[in-house]
Amino acid sequence: MFSKVVNGVKVYAPTSREALIEYAIKYQKILVAVNAEKILHASDKSRDIINRNLGYPDGIGAVWALKKRGVKDVVKIPGCELWLDIIKQNYKSKTFYLIGGKQEVLDQTVLNLKTEYPGIKILNYRNGYIKTEDEELALTKDITAYKPDVVFVAAGSPKQEILMEKLHQKHKATYQGLGGSFDVYTGRVVRASKWWVENNLEWAFRLLKEPSRIKRQIHLIRFYILLQFNAY
Structure with a gap:
C-alpha cells in the first residue's frame, strides 16, 4: 500500500476497505483518520503522529488531495464504519478491547456488539475517563495481560493517538482511534443517511x-x- 504526502502529512491510499484492514491487521498498525481539517491545520506534532502510523482517508478532503496527487482508485473510508468492518471481518478469529466514551455508552456498545456478532471475544473494556498516571498504568497492565488482537480507542484527537502509541509500545496489536463512533453506533448521535x-x-x-x-x-x-x- 502506497501513500502520498500533502502539507507534510502522509496519507495512505487504499483501493478498498478490505485492503486497508488486511494491511493494518497483518502489520499491527495504528489507524489514524485523516481529513481536510487535519491536513490544513497540521502542526509538527500532529504530522509526526500521523506519519508514524497509518493515516487513512476518512474524509472527502483527503480523497481530493490524493486524487490531486494522481491516485485514481482511492476510496473514502469513514472511521465510524471502518471499526465495524474490522469486527465484521475478524470477530470469529480475533480478540478485541474497547476504550473510551461514557460508561453507559460503552456498556451499550458492548451489549450491541455481542448481540450483532455472536461469539465475539471482547476481552475487556473501560471508559475514556483516564485522568491520572495510575489509571493509565492500570490500563496498560490490563492490555498487556489480556493481549488483544485489536484495540479501539474512542477519546478524540490527539488524545486517542497519543494513548494508542503508548499502549502500542507495550503491546503490539492493531489500534484504531474512533472519536465519537460509540455514540453513533448506539444511536446517541444521528449520522447522515x-x-x-x-x-x-x-x-x-x-x-x-x-x-x-x-x-x-x-x-x-x-x-x-x-x-x-x-x-x-
Missing part, C-alpha cells in the same frame, strides 16, 4: 443539523480551493 454519505455530502448534513459548525466547514472549502491552485 445513505444518500448524503454516498454523495460525499455528510459534511453538509452535519452543518444543517449543527449550524454552529460553519466555522469548521469553511475550512473544507478553503482546502478545496488551495488544492485547485496547487498550494499543497
Whole structure:
C-alpha cells in the first residue's frame, strides 16, 4: 500500500476497505483518520503522529488531495464504519478491547456488539475517563495481560493517538482511534443517511443539523480551493 504526502502529512491510499484492514491487521498498525481539517491545520506534532502510523482517508478532503496527487482508485473510508468492518471481518478469529466514551455508552456498545456478532471475544473494556498516571498504568497492565488482537480507542484527537502509541509500545496489536463512533453506533448521535454519505455530502448534513459548525466547514472549502491552485 502506497501513500502520498500533502502539507507534510502522509496519507495512505487504499483501493478498498478490505485492503486497508488486511494491511493494518497483518502489520499491527495504528489507524489514524485523516481529513481536510487535519491536513490544513497540521502542526509538527500532529504530522509526526500521523506519519508514524497509518493515516487513512476518512474524509472527502483527503480523497481530493490524493486524487490531486494522481491516485485514481482511492476510496473514502469513514472511521465510524471502518471499526465495524474490522469486527465484521475478524470477530470469529480475533480478540478485541474497547476504550473510551461514557460508561453507559460503552456498556451499550458492548451489549450491541455481542448481540450483532455472536461469539465475539471482547476481552475487556473501560471508559475514556483516564485522568491520572495510575489509571493509565492500570490500563496498560490490563492490555498487556489480556493481549488483544485489536484495540479501539474512542477519546478524540490527539488524545486517542497519543494513548494508542503508548499502549502500542507495550503491546503490539492493531489500534484504531474512533472519536465519537460509540455514540453513533448506539444511536446517541444521528449520522447522515445513505444518500448524503454516498454523495460525499455528510459534511453538509452535519452543518444543517449543527449550524454552529460553519466555522469548521469553511475550512473544507478553503482546502478545496488551495488544492485547485496547487498550494499543497
